[in-house]
Amino acid sequence: MPSSSSASSTFQIEYQICNCGKPSPMRKSKTKENPGRRFLGCGNYEKGKKNCDYFYWIDPDPKDKEMDDKIEVLQSEKRALHLKCQEMENVVQELVKENKKLKKKFFLHGKKKFINL
Known part of the structure; x- marks a missing residue:
């Protein structure tokens, strides 16, 4: 890990x-x-001398930014799918209620035997 610092113009x-x-x-x-x-790299790297293979990136990996962007898109899609699932669950609940009403109506119209619709 870098431990000292020197100033640059900006x-x-x-x-x-x-x-x-x-x-x-x-x-x-x-x-x-x-x-x-x-x-940052070993001071002997480009001089053709034996080097210690010291290496440290200063700038972040641009692929990490791409991955972060992809993750953000996937999380957004996940939220949208979750909302869609909630909407569909509400529709299913309404259909179950309607089904119960129809069964009760069918039963009350003189049918002695209960059937599933």
């Missing part, structure tokens, strides 16, 4: 001394998966 960047004993400079990822994403 924001504060945290840094740490890597396991090689060198300051871990901030870099920007050039990969397709994380373009421009800032990270």
Whole structure:
């Protein structure tokens, strides 16, 4: 975990001394998966020397934001489905009441035998 800090022109960047004993400079990822994403890495990494593999992302994973957005959409859909289920339960309850009324009406019209509709 980064433990010290140094000032930048517009924001504060945290840094740490890597396991090689060198300051871990901030870099920007050039990969397709994380373009421009800032990270701290071992001071020996790009010098071709043996490095300690120290690595720490500064910027959050953009995929996490996408996942958060997807989760929010799914939660919204879940709430909508829950409301729809409540509405359908109300309709079922009304139909059960109507069914009871029809059974009672049918029974009161002279039929001695009770039947389910």
